[in-house]
Amino acid sequence: MNPFIDPKNPITSVSEACIKCGKCIPSCTVHMANSDEVTSPRGFLDLLGAYKRGELELDKNVKDIFESCFLCTACTEICPNDLPVDMVIEQARDDIRKKFGLAWYKKLFFFLLRHRRVMDLLAKFGYVFQTCGFKIQKKQEAMKPRFSLPIIKKDRFLPSAKAKTFLNSHPEVIKNGGKAKVAIFIGCLANYTYTDIGKALLKILKTLEVDAYLIKNQLCCGAPAYFTGDFDTVEYLATHNIEYFESFIDEVDAIIVPEATCSAMLKQDYLHFFQDRPNWLKRVERLNKKIYMATQWLEKETNLAEILAKKGKQMSEIITYHDPCHAKKMQGIYKEPRELIKQNYTIKEMSDPNRCCGFGGVTMQTEKFHLAKAAGLPKAAMIDDSGADIVSAECSACRMQITNSLHYNNSKVIFKNPIELIAKALES
Numbered sequence: 276m277n278p279f280i281d282p283k284n285p286i287t288s289v290s291e292a293c294i295k296c297g298k299c300i301p302s303c304t305v306h307m308a309n310s311d312e313v314t315s316p317r318g319f320l321d322l323l324g325a326y327k328r329g330e331l332e333l334d335k336n337v338k339d340i341f342e343s344c345f346l347c348t349a350c351t352e353i354c355p356n357d358l359p360v361d362m363v364i365e366q367a368r369d370d371i372r373k374k375f376g377l378a379w380y381k382k383l384f385f386f387l388l389r390h391r392r393v394m395d396l397l398a399k400f401g402y403v404f405q406t407c408g409f410k411i412q413k414k415q416e417a418m419k420p421r422f423s424l425p426i427i428k429k430d431r432f433l434p435s436a437k438a439k440t441f442l443n444s445h446p447e448v449i450k451n452g453g454k455a456k457v458a459i460f461i462g463c464l465a466n467y468t469y470t471d472i473g474k475a476l477l478k479i480l481k482t483l484e485v486d487a488y489l490i491k492n493q494l495c496c497g498a499p500a501y502f503t504g505d506f507d508t509v510e511y512l513a514t515h516n517i518e519y520f521e522s523f524i525d526e527v528d529a530i531i532v533p534e535a536t537c538s539a540m541l542k543q544d545y546l547h548f549f550q551d552r553p554n555w556l557k558r559v560e561r562l563n564k565k566i567y568m569a570t571q572w573l574e575k576e577t578n579l580a581e582i583l584a585k586k587g588k589q590m591s592e593i594i595t596y597h598d599p600c601h602a603k604k605m606q607g608i609y610k611e612p613r614e615l616i617k618q619n620y621t622i623k624e625m626s627d628p629n630r631c632c633g634f635g636g637v638t639m640q641t642e643k644f645h646l647a648k649a650a651g652l653p654k655a656a657m658i659d660d661s662g663a664d665i666v667s668a669e670c671s672a673c674r675m676q677i678t679n680s681l682h683y684n685n686s687k688v689i690f691k692n693p694i695e696l697i698a699k700a701l702e703s
Contacts, residue, residue, distance in 0.1 A: 368504025452484030
């Protein structure tokens with residue numbers, strides 16, 4: 276735990292620990308899109324401190340400011356005191372939610388995250404009727420609205436629905452030889468939209484003779500609700516997942532997650548969320564020892580790199596790799612996917628792979644999409660400038676944002692998860 280954080284007064288303690296050095300400002304995603312000192316990390320912390328001291332009313336103007344942060348953690352990465360600006364903004368957003376409530380579409384979305392069976396039913400319904408309101412873009416695994424909607428304008432690319440979810444397409448336990456056994460936490464976007472990620476992961480595990488356990492009672496990690504400030508939903512999802520993981524954790528070698536945001540939520544943000552509850556905190560810390568991002572576990576705990584080098588096909592596509600904020604900045608994971616990909620592909624780095632793509636969460640993708648778009652376009656430009664055929668990242672939130680940004684840039688580059696690239700190289 277950061278020594279500057281008082282679990283009983285996290286916002287006040289973090290605000291007071293900020294030395295206002297300004298090192299964070301050049302790397303701040305929202306400040307690059309909206310160059311106002313108010314919407315900079317030290318600006319956020321100064322206002323948060325004033326709010327907690329009772330010197331600043333939580334009105335709609337302050338609400339608008341606190342909801343402008345992308346939570347990319349670029350400031351935390353560069354801060355000399357490692358101050359978790361994202362964590363205290365998330366806590367302030369819970370206060371915002373309590374005072375102002377949630378928009379109807381957020382309430383609906385978070386209800387669905389709590390109730391997977393209802394979500395499955397609506398996803399199937401959406402698949403059947405999606406062509407009525409959207410034009411399907413198969414290459415990008417996206418769809419474009421035929422007309423503007425109340426929240427979404429018709430020039431945007433959105434994830435398309437699949438006929439069947441990943442979790443409902445396979446048995447819960449898949450025996451591959453028993454050299455190891457891993458549980459798969461697939462994540463919502465990979466379960467409902469980018470289902471080829473899960474299929475590719477199963478192919479890799481089969482090659483490695485590692486048994487797969489699909490843990491079908493998993494619920495959303497809670498990241499969308501956490502970033503929005505709906506801590507009631509986070510409580511529901513997090514406690515369910517923790518108790519569920521505990522029921523099988525001693526029977527598996529690892530829980531692997533092919534999604535940076537989900538992995539960071541399970542490993543880092545659960546620690547933040549339960550920081551003032553020691554019993555739950557200990558339970559999270561115990562589980563953390565076995566939770567890995569998928570490429571992290573595959574590169575460190577298996578001989579996959581060797582297999583790829585000896586038996587994998589050499590592929591002609593040039594890959595540029597984007598570092599998701601929740602992988603590199605929050606978990607220090609960036610070498611592992613590159614180490615696996617480079618066995619069969621040529622990697623050509625973009626000018627700034629660590630720059631946030633601008634996804635930012637539910638609020639940023641709806642009410643503040645102008646900021647998400649402004650942050651995404653420079654990322655699309657540097658991807659195009661790299662000369663790559665494919666941009667890869669182990670994060671479906673980044674995939675959704677970058678695919679749309681590339682669309683705005685009229686780019687021919689497509690997005691693939693590194694798991695998909697690895698599985699393709701293993702095909703005979």
